[in-house]
Amino acid sequence: MPYLVHTLQKYPEIALFLTLGVGFWIGNLKFGKFSLGVVTSTLLAGLLVGQIGIKLPSALQATFFAMFLFSVGYTVGPQFIRAIKSDGLPHVIFSVIVCVAGTATAIVLGKMLGYNAALTAGLLSGGYTNSTVLGVATDLIQQSGVSRAQIQGALALLPISYAVTYPFGTVGSSYLLANIAPKLLRFDLAKECEQYERDHGGRTAVGTTAYREYSARAFRVTNPSLIGKSVREVEAFFNHDIFVLRMRNGDEAAIVDCTRDTVVTEHAVLAVSGSLTALLAHEGQFGPEVKDVPLLDFPTERLDVVVTSKEYAGKTLGEIIDTLFDEPGRGVFLNKVTRSDVSMPMERETRIQRGDVLNILGARQDVAKIARVLGYADRPVEGSDMAFMAFGIVAGSLVGAFTIHVGGIPFSVGTAVGAIVAGIICGHLRSTMRTFGYIPAPAIWVFNNVGLNGFIACVGLNAALGFVGGIENYGLSLFLAGTLVTIVPLLVGLVVGRYVFKFHPGILLGACAGARSTTAALGSLQEVAKSNVPAIGYATGYAVSRLMMALLTIVVVRVF
Structure with a gap:
């Protein structure tokens, strides 16, 4: 044991990976329907391992968090921008109201209980189940200009507050939305979602389907x-x-x-x-259909083609089909047309713009011919455009670090907010100009999960020595405060969404889960509803809450 302790102290990177391993392992275990979740498990593992005295550089912590924030922004960017510009505006306003309600609750409770900025930010992060708050608060406290001792003391309280309040934030919000809210508002969630699906074109298929719209067969003439x-x-x-x-x-x-x-x-x-x-x-x-495997054994491809050609941009879909899908693209089929990830009508009069994406299917050589004429073949690749990501983080962080002084008081949004805004912009650019900035989904998963949990592991390890005393001093009152931060914004959201915005019940509950960025609550809703309808409301709420909570964290830190 002395050898292990000495080795971990000498090589803290081993302690970091030990914390990540334990966190991911325990976090994925289920006890009945309950699970701690990877984030909470990683934090607790860091607090436990860190009792031997592990210190990691703050630059490593900030690097992990920047990766996480950029990946979140990159993922939700197209939805966020589209919601701002389209009829998703009511969902945006609704999400902002819920976020403000949660933040206001945390501020009021923090003032009543005599908490400082760190405890209140941790209370908001855990009770509202939004880990972005934890990182942004850490970034702001480190840049606050107070003494190093004060910074270390504050940073020790953040994970304590988060760890005490997060479990109920996750479990409580899931149970309230999926089980209690339908009874309070007097509707049958499963029946409401079933009716919505009938009214809007039926149930969305999950996973793959055996149906094929286009096919090839062999006939003897x-x-x-x-x-x-x-x-x-x-x-x-x-x-x-x-x-x-x-x-x-x-x-x-x-x-x-x-x-x-x-x-x-x-x-x-x-x-x-x-x-x-x-x-x-x-x-x-x-004539009769025959089995001729060699005849039908030719390579086909389903490909996204980004229209960049000046010759074809501005033409109608009918003109493009008449020109290209005769020769050279005979036997190639048009499956879908999208603009900024939004499906466009498949009508001959639809005018195609530069950056629109045509999804086509056919023999590989014929598909390649059309791609060469129209513009850019957007084939999935294993590599990521790391220069795009790195320069995006640099630009966002530089803007976020810029400080202005008003009445002698410094104001800046911080590098963390800059990183998530950069991710949103870069994700939107990728969706509209598909010739650059590609980051595959598995890579996004790594940046998101390893970035967040690497940051959480650093927080836990660095704050471990002050954890026990913090629990003794703040445990019960902090837990009760966390329950209010969980419940109050949900009740506000249910009332406002039902009686002001008049959302469909399934979409309303999904929007509440999204505005709290609580994926566990969405899973519970889909299980009870036996439907994916709640995910419609969740998407916009999740995108808005990620940015709003980062901005509102600035308010929390400034107020205290």
């Missing part, structure tokens, strides 16, 4: 009307609903990739593609 005709004539015969891609002139003959001038011979086997509706409608007009 026995219809005399088709023999001796060119592929152009055959496709015209079927009103261009289907396309002839490949042909075999006999069972042992070589396979030919068809052009518009290829002639269909007697007993030829054709590989034809089209929508499932078209194939079913016309299958009897070829």
